[in-house]
Amino acid sequence: MSLEFPAHIRQQVQQWLAAKCAGGRGEAQAMSAAYKQGENSSSVSLAAYLTTRMPATFAAASAVLDQVHLVMPHALPESLLDIGAGPGTASMAAQIAWPSLNSITLIETDKRFADLAKHLSPEAEVVQQPLQNLIRKADVVIAAYVFAELPEREAAATSLKLWAQTSELLIIVEPGTPKGFARIRAAREALIKSGAHLVGPCTHTNACPMMGTDWCHFKTRLPRSRAHMQAKSATVPFEDESFSWVAVSRHAVTLPKFRIIAPPVVNKVAATFKLCGAQGLSQSAIASRDKAAYNLARNMKWGDGFGV
Numbered sequence: 003m004s005l006e007f008p009a010h011i012r013q014q015v016q017q018w019l020a021a022k023c024a025g026g027r028g029e030a031q032a033m034s035a036a037y038k039q040g041e042n043s044s045s046v047s048l049a050a051y052l053t054t055r056m057p058a059t060f061a062a063a064s065a066v067l068d069q070v071h072l073v074m075p076h077a078l079p080e081s082l083l084d085i086g087a088g089p090g091t092a093s094m095a096a097q098i099a100w101p102s103l104n105s106i107t108l109i110e111t112d113k114r115f116a117d118l119a120k121h122l123s124p125e126a127e128v129v130q131q132p133l134q135n136l137i138r139k140a141d142v143v144i145a146a147y148v149f150a151e152l153p154e155r156e157a158a159a160t161s162l163k164l165w166a167q168t169s170e171l172l173i174i175v176e177p178g179t180p181k182g183f184a185r186i187r188a189a190r191e192a193l194i195k196s197g198a199h200l201v202g203p204c205t206h207t208n209a210c211p212m213m214g215t216d217w218c219h220f221k222t223r224l225p226r227s228r229a230h231m232q233a234k235s236a237t238v239p240f241e242d243e244s245f246s247w248v249a250v251s252r253h254a255v256t257l258p259k260f261r262i263i264a265p266p267v268v269n270k271v272a273a274t275f276k277l278c279g280a281q282g283l284s285q286s287a288i289a290s291r292d293k294a295a296y297n298l299a300r301n302m303k304w305g306d307g308f309g310v
């Protein structure tokens with residue numbers, strides 16, 4: 003699945019930006035500063051979010067959905083709840099992943115984001131309410147970059163609240179920071195205890211082996227638009243978005259044995275992988291003299307499943 007905005011979404015976003023404001027550098031820089039100070043998105047300009055964050059959160063959601071699709075290739079969900087939808091980013095990615103979706107509901111507490119989401123996704127129903135009041139259910143519930151806006155101590159209870167509204171699959175995506183991962187870890191533990199089946203990235207339900215200053219995260223590279231480069235005073239035409247995630251299902255799925263949890267090191271001698279599996283963290287090296295396996299291994303990426 004493409005990590006880049008599809009043309010029709012890019013066009014809609016650009017039209018909205020052109021109609022509402024000049025977008026621009028000042029707002030985007032103010033947003034970056036607000037995020038660094040831990041302020042939530044209610045203090046953030048919509049234009050800056052659309053220009054500098056939405057492409058990255060779209061890429062992260064798409065990367066997660068790619069991994070989910072690999073273990074659930076036959077899923078045909080019909081309904082989706084996008085929690086803390088913002089401009090509707092995650093549901094846009096989900097509609098590409100699952101053309102079978104025919105009922106999409108965006109839950110968003112901020113009126114400005116709710117209005118924008120309605121504009122960008124007229125086919126969706128937008129409900130302006132806090133997720134805590136949610137009473138609807140859907141086949142797929144996705145919450146992207148919203149746990150970060152809640153206190154960390156609420157992550158477990160929030161994940162259980164969303165699980166109660168999930169008929170099939172719950173996906174939570176967070177920034178790939180220690181704080182983002184702390185929320186994912188708390189959600190994972192609570193969901194496993196309540197009987198959920200893991201879909202990823204974990205390939206097992208044992209205690210998470212990440213220790214100390216290590217945290218489970220992945221990266222996706224996305225191209226930067228000219229406006230994005232200007233807004234961030236960027237010098238390279240791409241950015242790497244870090245994300246952490248967890249997905250759980252009502253039904254058991256077949257998982258790979260391991261997950262690649264760091265960039266593979268590939269040289270002429272071997273391809274070496276840092277892995278997470280049921281026995282904890284490990285390393286695996288595939289020697290180049292084992293040509294067939296090495297040629298397969300050198301195409302594997304950080305975040306992929308490893309071993310079946």
Ligand SMILES: C[S@@+](CC[C@H](N)C(=O)[O-])C[C@H]1O[C@@H](n2cnc3c(N)ncnc32)[C@H](O)[C@@H]1O
Nearest residue numbers: 059086087088091110111112132133146147151
């Ligand atoms: C960082 S944005 C993420 C938006 C979108 N999911 C994405 O990935 O681009 C977080 C969104 O969650 C919304 N939000 C925060 N707390 C919420 C709550 N308790 N219930 C519903 N939405 C909430 C914010 O208004 C904001 O639009």
